[in-house]
Amino acid sequence: MDLNYYDTLIAVAEDCPVDESTVPPPGRDGKKTIAVVQFEMLSDGPGELTQEDVLFETWLRRQEGLGAVPEAERAELRARLFAKPQACLRASPLPKKYGWGLLFDARGRVTLCPMESEDYRRIVAGSVPDVTVRRAMRSRRG
Template identity: 75%
Template sequence: MDLNYYDTLIAVADDCPVDHAVEPPLRGGKKTVAVVQFEMIDADPGVLTQEDVLFESWLRRQEPVERSEAEIEELRAQFFAKSQACLRASPLPKQYGWGLLFDQAGRVRLCPMESAEYQRIVAGEVADVKVLKAMRSRRA
């Protein structure tokens, strides 16, 4: 089953507390999910899919262990055997002002909420990109 988005912008949540994109901070000296996802997508814009980001951000937060490619593939299969929250629940668009822009191949890159590109897409000026809002942090 394919969990990736295509030609889609995950727009910043309605209750996002910032008015421009900010880099997520460490918490207690440790990398949070937001920091891990930010670093991954920022380092390789337009390379990773939603599935890659979800699995890799989970894997990187596990105890550091040397794993073979076969072990990683097995862990990935086990990870996706259970339902997973999509990137609409990511802290990047919920709390830190980053839109997540997926291309026609399902690869993601960051799109800051204050950018002209983000504003055009949200305004509906880019016809071939679907806009989905990130999930709210609190009930309306």
């Protein structure tokens, strides 16, 4: 089952608390938050990862004691992770709290799209007809 988005922008949540994109702050005790892990992955390799890659790598990097995982074991862990339902990137803190849109291309590869950028504004306004806009999930019920 393919969990990736294609030609889609995950726009910031309606209740996003910022007016422009911000870099997520480091976590307590030096432990990276989900937002920091995802931000680093996506800013270091724009257009390289799919939603599934981001979800798996986020989960993997936050597991304590795993260290370097051989490729065969990575495939097994990935299969086990996706055997259960997973929240998609619409639930990511990047579009919910930090003002980053997530733009997926035709191959399902994702790049960060700052909410203050011209590209973001054009896509959200509907000026790019081949891109579907989905809002990130709200942080609070409304």
